[in-house]
Amino acid sequence: xxxxxxxxxxxxxxxxxxxxxxxxxxDFASNDYLGLAHxxxxxxxxxxxxxxxxxxxxxxxxxxxxxxxxxxxxxxALCRLNGFESCITVGSGFLANLALIESLVRKKDKLFMDExxxxxxxxxxxxxxxxxxxxxxxxxxxxxxLQKGGFDRAIVAVEGIYSMSGDxxxxxxxxxxxxxxxxxxxxHSSGVVGKSLLGVFDYYxxxxxxxxxxxxxxxxxxxxxxxxxxxxSEIVSYLENRAKSIIYTTAxxxxxxxxxxxxxxxxxxxxxxxxxxxxxxxxxAKDFGYETPGLIVDIEKKDVLNVQQELLEQGYxxxxxxxxxxxxxxxxxxxxxxxxEEDFVKVLxxxx
Numbered sequence: 179x180x181x182x183x184x185x186x187x188x189x190x191x192x193x194x195x196x197x198x199x200x201x202x203x204x205d206f207a208s209n210d211y212l213g214l215a216h217x218x219x220x221x222x223x224x225x226x227x228x229x230x231x232x233x234x235x236x237x238x239x240x241x242x243x244x245x246x247x248x249x250x251x252x253x254x255a256l257c258r259l260n261g262f263e264s265c266i267t268v269g270s271g272f273l274a275n276l277a278l279i280e281s282l283v284r285k286k287d288k289l290f291m292d293e294x295x296x297x298x299x300x301x302x303x304x305x306x307x308x309x310x311x312x313x314x315x316x317x318x319x320x321x322x323x324l325q326k327g328g329f330d331r332a333i334v335a336v337e338g339i340y341s342m343s344g345d346x347x348x349x350x351x352x353x354x355x356x357x358x359x360x361x362x363x364x365x366h367s368s369g370v371v372g373k374s375l376l377g378v379f380d381y382y383x384x385x386x387x388x389x390x391x392x393x394x395x396x397x398x399x400x401x402x403x404x405x406x407x408x409x410x411s412e413i414v415s416y417l418e419n420r421a422k423s424i425i426y427t428t429a430x431x432x433x434x435x436x437x438x439x440x441x442x443x444x445x446x447x448x449x450x451x452x453x454x455x456x457x458x459x460x461x462x463a464k465d466f467g468y469e470t471p472g473l474i475v476d477i478e479k480k481d482v483l484n485v486q487q488e489l490l491e492q493g494y495x496x497x498x499x500x501x502x503x504x505x506x507x508x509x510x511x512x513x514x515x516x517x518x519e520e521d522f523v524k525v526l527x528x529x530x
Contacts, residue, residue, distance in 0.1 A: 191483065191500065192500055192501065192502070199490070199495055202493075203490065203493060203494065203495045204493055204494045204495065204517050204521050204525075205495050205512075205514060205516065205517060206494060206495060206496050206511050206512055206513070206514060206517060206521075206522070206525050207495045207496050207497045207510070207511075207512060208512060208514070209366070209397065209398040209399075209512065210398065210399075210401060210512075210514060210516060211369060211370050211398055211399045211472075211473050211512065211514060211515065212369060212399050212401070212441075212445065212452060212514075212515050212516070213514055213515045213516020213517070214399070214400070214401035214441045214444060214445075214516075215401040215516070216516055217401070217441075217444070220401065220437060220440040220441055220444060221437065223440045224433060224436035224437040224439070224440045225433070225436075227248065227436045227439075227440075228248070228432045228433050228436050231246070231248070231432065233432075234432065234433075235431045235432055235433070236249075236428055236429035236430065236431055236432060237428070238428060238429065239424075239425060239426065239427065239428060239429060240266070240267075240418075240424065240429035240430075241418060241424075241425055244428060244429030245429060246429075246432060248432050248435050248436050248439075249267055249429065249430070249432075249435055251439065252267065252406075252435050252436075252438060252439040252442070253265035253266065253267060253406070255439060255442060255443075256406055256408060256442070257408065259374070259376060259442070259446065260376055260377075260379065260380075260386065260392065260408055261379075261385060261386050262386050262390075262392065262408035262409060262410075263388075263409070263410045263411050263414075264408070264409060264410060264411040264413070264414040264415075265406055265407065265408050265409075265414065266406065266407050266414050266417060266418065266424065267404055267405070267406050267429070267430045267435060268404065268405045268406065268407060268423070268424060268430065269404060269405070269423070269427050269428070269429075269430055270395070270397070270403070270404060270405055271296075271298065271363070271365050271393065271394075271395035271397070271405040272298040273298075273405065273423040273424075273427065274298075274393045274395075274405040274406070274407055274423075275296060275298040275299045275302055275335075275363065275393065276298060276301070276302045276422075276423045277407070277417055277421035277422070277423045277424050278302075278335075278361055278391065278393065278407065278417070278421070279299060279302035279303060279305070279306065279333075279335065279361075280302050280305050280306075280421065280422060280423070281416070281417060281420040281421040281422070282333055282359065282361075282413075282416075283306045283308075283333050284330070284331070285307060286329060286330040286331075287308065287329055287330055287331040287332070287333060288308040288309070288310065288328065288329035288331075288332055288333070289303060289306050289308065289309045289310070289333050289334075289335065290309075290310050290311075290312055290320060290323055290324065290332060290333070290334045290335070290358070291303055291309065291310070291311050291312070291334075291335040291336075292311070292312060292314055292315065292335065292336045292337065292340075293311040293312065293313060293314050294314045294315075294337075294340050294342070294343060294345075295335055295336070295337060295363070296337065296341060296363060296365070297503075299335055299363070308328075308329060310323050314340075314343075314345070315336075315340075315345055315347065315348045315351070316348070317348050317350035317351045317353075317354045320334065320351060320354050320355070321354045324354070324355075324358065331358075331359065332355075332357075332358040332359070333358060333359045333360075333361065334351070334355040334358045334359070334360050334361065335361040335363070336351055336360070336361070336362055336363070337362070337363040337364075337365070337366070337367075338362055338363065338364040338365075338366065338367030338368065338371070338377050338378040339364075339366040339367040339370065339371065339378070339471065339472045339474065340366070341365065341366050341474075342476070342499060342503065342504050342508070342510070343474075343476060344470050344471070344472060344474030344475070344476055345471075346367070346371065346378065346381070346471035346472065347362065347367075347378050349382045349384075352382065352384055356389070357389070358389065359389055359391065360389060360390050360391065361391045361393065362377075362378065362379070362390065362391065362392050362393070363393050363394075364377040364378065364379075364392055364393060364394040365393070365394060365395040365398060365405075366398065366472060366474065367381070367472060368392075368394040368395075368398075368399060368400075369398065369399025369400060369445055370399055370456065370472045370473055371471060371472055373449075373453065374446075374449055375399075375445055375449050375452060375453060375456075377392070377394065379392065386408070388410040388412070388413075390409070391407065391408070391409040391413060392407070392408040392409070393405060393406070393407050393408075394406055394408075396434065396435075396438040396441075399441075399445070400438045400441045400442060400445075401437065401438070401441045402434045402435075402437040402438035402441060403430075403431075403434045404430040404431075404434045404435065404438065452515065455515050456472075456473060456515070458519065459473060459513035459515070459519070459522060460473075460513075462513070462519060462522055462523060462526070463475050463513060463526070466526045466527075466530060468526075470513070473512055473513040473514070473515075474510065474511075474512060474513075475510070475511040475512075475513060475526075476508045476509075476510055476511075477508060477509045477510075477511065477529050478506055478507070478508055478509075479507060479508065479509050479529075480507065481507075482498035482499065482500060482507040482508065482509055483498050483500075485498065485509055485529070486498035486509065488528075489525065489528060489529075492528065494521070494524070494525050494528070496509050496510065496511050496525065496529075497509065497510035497511070497512070498510075509529060511525060511526070511529070
């Protein structure tokens with residue numbers, strides 16, 4: 179039925195397929211930035227926490243009876259650390275962005291989205307009547323578009339660190355968007371940047387206001403699965419009543435929440451050590467000519483699939499990212515703290 183489309187993808191070398199990689203491969207491809215996904219002590223502690231309950235999973239939507247003390251404790255910890263008034267956990271980062279954009283942008287509002295925003299936001303924007311994409315990380319272009327008016331409310335959507343380019347959010351955007359509802363997707367910055375490793379609000383020392391919304395995922399630095407939305411109590415209440423991907427989905431599983439909470443505590447307890455380790459990885463990348471504000475190192479290569487395979491044969495896994503995800507093919511190296519500095523150097527040497 180879709181044979182022609184699949185053949186066209188194969189001809190253009192854009193064909194994708196799930197693949198099992200050797201378990202002993204040195205992993206420089208995944209978003210497990212801090213290496214906590216391999217920490218079995220976190221898993222044991224999370225398991226013991228869930229074992230205290232008479233049920234194993236959330237069983238229903240958070241608005242029926244899927245909301246548990248495990249969810250509540252984690253959300254309260256996130257609020258306390260990040261300085262936000264309220265929080266809600268969600269099934270995934272994809273669902274979180276869908277919830278925010280689909281519900282917050284009403285008929286007479288207008289959404290202004292960075293042109294390199296995550297695919298989940300791009301998809302959600304198709305449900306919105308008024309959308310404008312502004313030049314990537316360009317505060318001046320955003321300001322010009324906002325000044326044109328023609329809307330009741332403006333909602334701006336940006337990322338803390340952009341998942342493919344690795345760029346960090348331009349701080350001028352906070353000032354330009356001060357009178358708008360600002361959504362900051364911190365999937366790739368939370369746990370990675372800032373003195374307390376809390377993301378770009380922490381990095382730029384910005385105190386959250388009622389106009390700020392922070393979304394973060396649990397499947398990256400927090401070594402679990404799911405996502406959270408931090409905002410004012412009013413916004414969170416609104417999401418509970420209008421966001422379809424929250425209302426009509428089963429609440430995030432107890433094990434995922436408990437595991438993320440253990441990771442959050444681990445990061446909080448070891449943040450000075452982790453902060454220095456991240457800085458060292460950034461310094462190593464800089465020695466090879468790659469500047470990165472986080473732990474994403476992008477290297478342009480032509481035949482990225484062959485390059486990826488060559489490294490895999492040497493025992494190293496890197497990301498091979500191709501259009502249309504990016505404009506030009508790149509090898510995406512994640513400077514994970516879960517692998518040694520020596521192996522990170524070897525990967526960069528081979529790619530050089």
